[in-house]
Amino acid sequence: MQDVLCSARDSKFAASLCRLAQADIWRFYLMYVRPESQDTVFSWDDFQTKNNSELLNNLGNFVHRALSFCAATFDGCVQPVDELTETDRQLIGLVDKEMREFQECLSKTRLRDGVRSLLTISRLGNQYIQLCQPWTLKDQRARAGAINAIAVNVAALIAVLLAPYMPTVSERLQQQLNVKLTAIPERFVALVKPGHKLGEPKPLFSRMEGDRVAELKTKYAGKDAVSGASAGGAKEDAKKAGAKDAKKQGAKDATKGTAKDAAAEGKQKEKPAGKEEASGEKKK
Numbered sequence: 001m002q003d004v005l006c007s008a009r010d011s012k013f014a015a016s017l018c019r020l021a022q023a024d025i026w027r028f029y030l031m032y033v034r035p036e037s038q039d040t041v042f043s044w045d046d047f048q049t050k051n052n053s054e055l056l057n058n059l060g061n062f063v064h065r066a067l068s069f070c071a072a073t074f075d076g077c078v079q080p081v082d083e084l085t086e087t088d089r090q091l092i093g094l095v096d097k098e099m100r101e102f103q104e105c106l107s108k109t110r111l112r113d114g115v116r117s118l119l120t121i122s123r124l125g126n127q128y129i130q131l132c133q134p135w136t137l138k139d140q141r142a143r144a145g146a147i148n149a150i151a152v153n154v155a156a157l158i159a160v161l162l163a164p165y166m167p168t169v170s171e172r173l174q175q176q177l178n179v180k181l182t183a184i185p186e187r188f189v190a191l192v193k194p195g196h197k198l199g200e201p202k203p204l205f206s207r208m209e210g211d212r213v214a215e216l217k218t219k220y221a222g223k224d225a226v227s228g229a230s231a232g233g234a235k236e237d238a239k240k241a242g243a244k245d246a247k248k249q250g251a252k253d254a255t256k257g258t259a260k261d262a263a264a265e266g267k268q269k270e271k272p273a274g275k276e277e278a279s280g281e282k283k284k
Contacts, residue, residue, distance in 0.1 A: 044216060063204060081194070082146065118162065160183070177199065
C-alpha cells in the first residue's frame with residue numbers, strides 16, 4: 001500500500017489531490033481522517049474505502065433512496081405527516097442528539113468529529129427506511145408518504161450540514177430537493193413542507209474502482225518513491241543474480257571435487273596392485 005505522510009503545510013500535495021477528483025471528496029476525506037493538532041498519513045486504499053463505504057453506500061445511498069422513492073411513488077411531491085409513530089419519534093430523537101453534537105463540534109473546531117456526526121445521521125436515515133420499508137405499504141399510502149416525508153427532511157438537514165465540509169455536494173443536493181438552505185438548525189426541523197415539489201434525484205457520488213486507485217498510486221508516488229522502488233528492484237535482481245552465480249559456482253566446485261576424489265581413489269587402487277605384482281616377481 002502506497003501511503004503518503006503529509007503535513008498541513010504540504011500545499012503541493014493538496015493541489016495534486018484536487019486535480020484528481022472533485023475537491024469536495026478530498027475535503028471530506030482529509031477532514032475525516034485528520035488528527036486535530038498534528039500531521040497524518042494519507043492512504044490511497046483507505047481513501048477508496050471511505051469513498052465507497054461512507055459517501056457512496058451510506059450518505060449517497062440514503063439521500064437517493066429518499067428522493068427517488070418520492071419521485072417514483074408520489075411524483076416528487078412531499079407528503080404530509082399526520083401522526084408520528086414511536087419509530088418516527090425514536091429517529092427524530094437520535095437525529096436531535098447528533099445535531100447537538102454536530103453544533104458543539106463546529107463551535108470547538110472539532111471538524112473530524114463533526115463529519116462523523118453527519119455520517120451517523122445518514123446512517124440512521126438508512127436504518128429508518130430499511131426498518132419501515134415504505135415500498136411494501138401499498139395499502140397504506142398515507143403511512144408510506146409520512147415515512148418518506150420524514151426521510152426527505154433528514155436528507156434536507158444533511159444538505160445543510162454538508163455545507164461547511166462539501167459545499168458543492170451540498171448545493172447539488174439542495175438543487176435535487178429544490179430548496180435554498182443556509183442556516184444550520186439546532187435540532188430536527190421540517191425544512192421541506194408538505195406539497196413541496198422536489199427536483200430530479202441523481203446519484204451524488206460514484207464508486208472508486210481498484211484499478212483507478214492503482215493508477216493513482218503509480219502516478220502520484222513521487223520521484224523518491226519511484227527511484228526507491230527502482231533501486232529496490234535493482235537490489236533484488238542483483239541479489240537473485242548473485243545467488244544464481246553462487247549456485248553455479250558451487251556446482252562447479254562440487255564437480256571438480258568429485259573428479260579429484262575419483263582420481264585419488266583410482267591411484268590408491270592402482271598402488272596395491274603394483275605391490276602385489278612386485279612381490280610375485282620376487283617369489284619367482
